[in-house]
Amino acid sequence: MMKELTICPSTLKKGFDSYSPVAIKRLFGGEKVSHVLDFGIDQFRSQDIVTHAMKKISVSGVQEKFPAIVKNGKIRLSSQDERSRYILKPAPWDETIPTRKQIPANEHLTMQIASQVYGIKTAENGLCFTNDGQVVYITRRFDINDDDSKMQMEDFASLSGKSEQTGGAFFKYDGCYEEIAMALKRHVAAWVIDMERLFELILFNYIYGNGDDHAKNFSLIRIGNDYRLAPAYDLLNTCIHLDGDDFGLSGGLSPNIEKSDVYDHTGHPCRLDFERFAMLIGLPESRTIRVLDKYIEIPAGTIELINNSFLNDKMKRKYLRIVDERTKRFIRKSE
Numbered sequence: 001m002m003k004e005l006t007i008c009p010s011t012l013k014k015g016f017d018s019y020s021p022v023a024i025k026r027l028f029g030g031e032k033v034s035h036v037l038d039f040g041i042d043q044f045r046s047q048d049i050v051t052h053a054m055k056k057i058s059v060s061g062v063q064e065k066f067p068a069i070v071k072n073g074k075i076r077l078s079s080q081d082e083r084s085r086y087i088l089k090p091a092p093w094d095e096t097i098p099t100r101k102q103i104p105a106n107e108h109l110t111m112q113i114a115s116q117v118y119g120i121k122t123a124e125n126g127l128c129f130t131n132d133g134q135v136v137y138i139t140r141r142f143d144i145n146d147d148d149s150k151m152q153m154e155d156f157a158s159l160s161g162k163s164e165q166t167g168g169a170f171f172k173y174d175g176c177y178e179e180i181a182m183a184l185k186r187h188v189a190a191w192v193i194d195m196e197r198l199f200e201l202i203l204f205n206y207i208y209g210n211g212d213d214h215a216k217n218f219s220l221i222r223i224g225n226d227y228r229l230a231p232a233y234d235l236l237n238t239c240i241h242l243d244g245d246d247f248g249l250s251g252g253l254s255p256n257i258e259k260s261d262v263y264d265h266t267g268h269p270c271r272l273d274f275e276r277f278a279m280l281i282g283l284p285e286s287r288t289i290r291v292l293d294k295y296i297e298i299p300a301g302t303i304e305l306i307n308n309s310f311l312n313d314k315m316k317r318k319y320l321r322i323v324d325e326r327t328k329r330f331i332r333k334s335e
Contacts, residue, residue, distance in 0.1 A: 002036055002133045009035050010126030012112055012308040019126065027124045027140055033073050040130045064092050068138070075128055075138065083148045088128070089137040099241050104137035105310035107236040109319070110208055111139075112309075114235055117301040118204060118294060121197065122232045127310060135310055142231050143221060152222035153230060156180045157215035159187065172214040176251030177202050180218055181281035187220055187227050194229040196287045199278055200294075201232055202253075206269070207295050207330060209237040209322045211244030240318045253277040260334035271296075272334045296331050298323055 008016040010023030018035050019027065027033075067084030068077055078084040091101040108127050114120040124140040143151045157163070160183055162171045184198055185191045198218070205213040212234070219230040238244055246252070246268055253273060257280050260272040271292055278288040302323065306316050 002129055002131055005035070007308050007310075009108075009128065009310070010112075011116075012109070012305050014308060023126060027126050027138075028070060031070060031073065033070055033075060035126075035128050037075055037128055037130050037136065039076070040132060040134070065089055083144065085141055085144055087139050087141060089139070090134065091136075097241055099315065101135070102311055102315050103236065103241065104135045106240060106315070106319070107137050107234070109305060109309040109311060110210070110235045110237055111232070113208065113302050113305050114204055114232055116305065117299050118200070120200060120204060120232055122235070139233065153219050155216045155219040156183055159183045159220065160215065162215065172216045173248060173250055175215060176249050176254045177247070177277070178254035178256060178280060179251075180215065184220070184229065185282065188229065189226055190228075192282075192284065192287070195281060195283050196291060197229050199274075199281070199283055199288070200291045202247075203274055203291060203295060205235070205248070206246060207323060207326045208235070209239035209326060210235055211238045211242075211246070211248055212236070213248035215249065217248070237319055237322060239322045240315055254280055256280060262329075262332050262334045266329070266332075268329045270332045270334055271330055274330075295327065298327055 005017045007014050008020040008023055009018075010027050011020050013020055013022075019033060024030060024032055066077055066088040068075055068086040068088045069082055069084055070076075070086065075086065075088070077088070089104060089107070091103050094100060097103075104127060108125060111122050111125045115122045123142050126138050128136050128138050130136065143153045145151060156179075157172045160175065160179060162174060164171055167174055181195060181198060184194055188194050201218070202213070204210075217234045220227045221230040222228075253269065254277060257273070257276040260270055260276075262268070262270040263273050274292060275288060278291075279285075298320075303320065306320050309316065309319075311319060
């Protein structure tokens with residue numbers, strides 16, 4: 001049975017038994033929407049509508065993404081002839097991940113921390129629930145115009161000419177973040193502003209344990225006549241589910257910067273490594289310092305959101321422990 005809520009399943013603010021007014025405005029454009037779905041994800045798994053949906057929305061190879069719309073105050077899967085404005089992501093069906101049912105709440109929490117605590121521009125998002133209480137992540141698509149036309153958007157794997165045909169099954173994990181930064185500089189006129197956003201997103205992913213920040217999880221989107229860095233999406237603390245590397249790209253920050261003594265001795269980068277990376281990609285020092293100083297300690301807002309999140313208590317503790325460990329790594333002084 002679905003439990004009664006006391007926290008907004010979008011903003012994670014206390015005192016709400018469904019979406020708060022702020023969530024209704026940001027996520028649903030002012031329309032009051034039920035947080036309970038009229039269908040169960042698992043029971044739809046083998047039906048044609050889901051088979052079609054999975055093929056239609058296979059964005060980055062992760063199958064469990066379903067196109068959805070909101071109609072008459074209800075969230076439902078979109079049909080073949082409807083333009084979806086939302087994406088639903090239930091827990092993966094891969095039972096080799098013991099904590100898989102916590103993944104939607106993890107992604108939601110991480111996205112809310114990025115947006116609320118650090119001011120990172122993200123896709124609007126929240127949680128919804130099947131009538132038996134299964135948690136489903138919902139995000140509003142930012143690549144759809146008011147007239148239902150689709151904005152031009154391209155991820156950095158495509159911009160770099162990488163594909164499964166040219167680079168094999170793991171092509172999106174090849175390369176380094178310097179390559180993404182240089183591609184951004186080539187394609188974005190106001191590149192300094194977006195370079196700061198990219199730099200912070202790379203640092204945020206490091207501190208918050210996102211080992212899946214590969215080249216397809218960064219994109220450019222066309223706004224008017226210009227390309228800009230797209231809002232952040234697919235942010236989650238992968239380390240609470242699986243052991244992984246510090247970065248989602250095999251080459252890390254860049255092979256073209258000297259590693260700090262800390263990095264050499266421990267295998268993990270510190271602030272000095274990010275300072276050198278910022279210099280390499282042309283980010284002005286004032287912007288670099290402004291970003292780095294935000295991550296020298298865990299903000300109270302992060303702790304509050306973790307406590308209010310829909311993770312279970314064990315995963316909340318693990319999430320905070322990983323962020324604490326990463327923060328301590330980051331602030332270590334290099335000799």
